[in-house]
Amino acid sequence: MKSTLLALAFAASSQAALRFGCSSISIQRLDPLVEPGRIPSAHVHQIVGGNSFNATMGSGANNDIADRATCTSCFFSEDFSNYWTAVLYFKARNGTFKRVPIKANSALEGSTDGMTIYYTQKDFNSNGNAKITAFPPGFRMTVGSPTTTEKSDVVNGLSYTCLQNINTRGSETQEFPTKPCPAGIMAIHHFPACWDGKNLDSPDHQSHMYSTTKKGTFVEAGPCPASHPVRMPQLAYETIWDTTKFNDKSQWPADGSQPFVWSMGDRTGYATHGDYVFGWKGDSLQKAMDSSCMFQACGNGKPLLSQNAAAINNCKVKSTINEDTEGWLTSLPGAM
Template sequence: MRWFSLALALVAPSQAALRFGCSTISIQRLDPLVEPGHIPSAHVHQIVGGNAFNATMSSGQNNNIAETATCTSCFFSEDFSNYWTAVMYFKARNGTYKRVPIVANSQLEGSTDGMTIYYTQKDFNSNGNAKITAFPPGFRMTVGSPATTSKSGVVKGLSYTCLQTINTRGSETQEFPTKACPAGIMAIHHFPACWDGKNLDSPDHQSHMYSTTKTGTFVEAGPCPASHPVRMPQLAYETIWDTTKFNDKSQWPADGSQPFVWSMGDRTGYATHGDYVFGWKGDSLQRAMDSSCMFQACGNGKPLLSQNAAAINKCKIKPTVNEDTEGWLTELPSAM
């Protein structure tokens, strides 16, 4: 479904949604949520957002990364949050691996790779006249699990689209596409939006949140339960992996199976997952959720501050883990 033009054309005052790009700040084996302090972590991640990202990133309300970061790779310059997912590799017929590059989504300003980030209130048409509470400082969560091995274990909201063009949507699957995709593979991560109102994190990084999503779309599926009564923004990631560079079927497995694999070794796609650490400056995200702006029109002080392409793509962090993640590899970095 082509919803970009439709969403951008809507002008009702009840609209309220953020859609923006964030360039990659690092690709390396670090995971401060699931494996804090481990150098390296179990598998490679692609990370976007603020440059306060590091191997530890202590939790708690007093550990506000918006106060320690000095730059962000996101369009909105008040967003120092960190967003990360696993990295996709191509496994050639000869058994070697190469990282699949990331390309920017369409109708975004500035970013050259990385992710598209969404914060929506209800859907792309309305905020539902309900109060949306922004994530508080110190908030963290994950969605999905690198240990998922079956389709039945995949949570709603995690999916893939085999892109016919960069603007096509629909026909989502919970496993990797099995055919060559003309414009790449888009990985989609929808996070839960109901909070228990108490815990900034939980031991599994998920129990403090509850998802009402039933269809895996940008539309809420129902009211928050009494156990998790606080409605928060619907956070979602889209990452476009440029698999077109590997569409030569002569390099695919001899049995014709799809050749892509997540950095933790998953070839099904079921183990896709995403991580989030909140880091918006002050009340900036709350102001956006209280507004009626749409997408990048929320920038330039209406109500959020934004930055140009040079600033977006300049923000990087130095690698902590010294290993090869690029070029043709005989093993995935997680196996070395």
């Protein structure tokens, strides 16, 4: 990405693309996709979207979470999907940990923290000649792995930007930035967009999908293969971690190494990962992909319904786990 996404949004002949904010509904140790029913899960997640999120969300085509949710923390009020990632912590020189706060991205309505969500087509200039098929009810997937330890194993589309300002784009790395970032660290998750057309999920939550994502871009690298022939929206997350509160290098490790760690204990950044459970109401997402609207201009019934800041930020899920994830901690939640 050599220029900002906002600039790309106004390129000529654009087809539909959604860019919107979702506030956090919960920060706790639950993972109904990878660890269904386990309370608590192995590590802390930050979750946005619909309030039907819980430890056992079910699966299958008849499992439509949009029917169970009563609110969503996303700008588009018909989106009851759930989106989640690991949580970033700062490890001080004295060995204690503190959760890094999240801040909203630029040019978004309503959300105060959480994530920026994208559903794009071929790229920001065209959807080509291919039909973009919305995810069906019961669809789920993940990208990345919390056990990745080698840079060579990091999949395309997972990266970090050391923000010089809120609109910095480009210069992405697959590992955590090694110097203090003036405006925070943006973690980026691009999901695969080619579906096998049959399975709503797979045992590893990834094999039913195929990625044509180029490194660091919203542009597909090539056509979908015969094994995964159905082109779906390119789903992506951006999370801005406000690391500016921890830019005092006197608190960093004595050896000068970077001090940030994912909630599962990864200090390299290679183990970043994201989870997704589809939950759009009815055919609303398909209507958006069939339209020519861009970003939040797709709201107010054109063609999607949207909601105000109060509704976005009032939707929450009560924590089911009684443990501290805030303040200065002697160990990461769940650490043995």
